[in-house]
Amino acid sequence: MGESTVKELLSRAIDEGRKAGGSFIDVRVEEAMFEGVEAEDGQPKEAGYGVDQGVGARALAGGSWGFSASQLVEGREAETVRDAVLRAVKLAKR
Numbered sequence: 001m002g003e004s005t006v007k008e009l010l011s012r013a014i015d016e017g018r019k020a021g022g023s024f025i026d027v028r029v030e031e032a033m034f035e036g037v038e039a040e041d042g043q044p045k046e047a048g049y050g051v052d053q054g055v056g057a058r059a060l061a062g063g064s065w066g067f068s069a070s071q072l073v074e075g076r077e078a079e080t081v082r083d084a085v086l087r088a089v090k091l092a093k094r
Helices: 001-018 078-094
Strands: 024-040 042-063 066-073
Touching: 001 024, 001 042, 001 078, 024 078, 042 078, 066 078
Parallel strands: none
Antiparallel strands: 024 042, 042 066
């Protein structure tokens, strides 16, 4: 996703969270790259790498906080971010 696309996606999710009753919404998207090597008896056995992407959302509603996090799924980023925000608001309103 491009930077402007991410900003638009987050802005829409924050707006939906406010409409659902959140007075403050904080959304973070994170991407982590990793690589590793597995060894057996001092000899390399297997190597691998990958990328994990996730979203975390905090919401304040009625004086309480809610938090929700989820792994991002390619092609469903907007839905995943929106759902995380709405879950955080729902938890804060409990």
